[in-house]
Amino acid sequence: MGSTIMIVLLGEIIPQAICSRYGLVIGAHTHVITWASMIVTGIISYPLGFILNKILGQEVTASYTRDQIARMLTKINADIEKPELDVITGVLSIRKKTTSEVMTLLSDVYMLDKDRKTDTELILDLHKHGFSRIPVYSKERSNVIGIVKLRDFALITPEQYHLTVKHVLEFHSHPYGHAKATDSLYNLLQEFLRAHWHIALVQEVRTEEDHTDPAYTTVGIITLEDVFEEILQREIIEEADMFTDNRRKIRRKRAKTMDYTELAKRPVKGPSISPQLKIAVFQFLSTNIQQFTSGFISQEILKILLNYNVYAMIKKQANQSTNSIYLYKKDFRYELFTLIIQGNATLESGVEHIMSTVGSFSFFATSALL
Incomplete structure (x- = not known):
């Protein structure tokens, strides 16, 4: 009886209690003994293990699915903060999520008609919405023919208002991708990184009753930012964003909307600059020079000021030193x-x-x- 108690205490309970807490330290100091034991007993244990593997098959090791790993991370008391845990679970879940779950529906997408004139009204509308990339369609919104960027319109002057969005689109020809509504976000992310895309059209296969061949129909758009938001498990809110969620239409509490209408008004006399350049000047003054910030001058007054005769054109003459x-x-x-x-x-x-x-x-x- 006494020997049994000693074996249990000295052979099981005490070693397990110590090694579970200081296993690495003990192993580092006793690795020579461990290697010596393996060499001595290997003469018998290795052939015996080989024979057992042939008869019984390889040992089944423990394996976990992504869902099990995510649940384990939420339950264990690990030194992981919630934002870090959100990123880990987001990465583990992007293989299951499809583009149709994350995309912005086509009805909610700000788009441009290819035949629209590049006039002041268009420029102001572009800056009001604030999107960096805008899809262009022909006749129907589902017929997207390309992507234009906001900066593509920066150098268009009033003398070029005869141009259309189609001219701008053909001149720049920005790349964009296509994705199926059933594609996983993981595969789409790989395509974004491989092809250097930032935006893709999401398409569904639809078969009409009078046609046997399936046709691809554009149902929405998805951006690289949308994929990152799913990984981070949070919305990336920019200054111009009106909504914190583009699917559920959750409006931002303090959405910053800029009215550039005053900047489009022309001065009566003197040199003038294009509305696009006025917007650039307004943004530069209000953000880079302290005296023009909102703490010193009303932004509405600054817009009105830029329409006065405050411009001068200084040009050196040919005979001037x-x-x-x-x-x-x-x-x-x-x-x-x-x-x-x-x-x-x-x-x-x-x-x-x-x-x-x-x-x-x-x-x-x-x-x-x-």
Whole structure:
């Protein structure tokens, strides 16, 4: 009886209690004994194990499905924070999810007709919605013929308002992909990375009653950002986003909407710039120069100000010397702020009279604004 108790205590309970807590430390100090035991007993154990594997087959090792791994991670007391756990479970689940579960329905997609004129109304509408990539359709919304980017319209001037969206589309020809509604997000992500796509059209196979051949119909779009949101298990909200969920139409509490209508109004006299350039100037001033931020001046007043005669065109004449045109001179007092919108100027600084060239969106004399 006493020997049995000693065997249980010294041979099972105490070693298990110690090794379960300090297994790596004990193993590191006793690895020589372990190797020696394996070599001595290997003469018998290796042939015996080989024969048993032939008779009984290979030992079945423990394997877990993705769902089981996800459940294990949620139950065990691991040093994993919730955002990290969300990413892990998101990665494990993208093989099960399909594009149809994540895509934006075609009826909710902001799109452009290929025959629409590239006028001021279109430019303002593009900036109001704020999407970086916009599908273009012909006749029917389901007939998508390409993708244009917001920046493609940046250099269009009022003199080019005879152009259409189709002209812009054909000039840039941005790549985009196609995906089936039943494709898994994992396979789609691999295609996005392989082909360098950022947006894909989601299509379904539909067979009409009077046609035997199946036809692909566009039912929505999906972006690389949509896939990342499923991996991160959270919505990526940008400044221009109106909704936090594009499927359930959950409106953002403080959606930032910019009205650029005032910037499209033309001044009566003097030089003017295109509405697109006005928007760029407004964004630059309101974000990069403290005196033009919302804490110092109303953004509506700034928009109105940009429609006044505040522009000047300085052009060197053919018979004019380079040094005869000055914006600012040393030892002179100026009460004028200057922003170069287009072109360049030469800046002379220091006692060494170092010459450097400054270009578009360089500014001077911000102290004059105080």
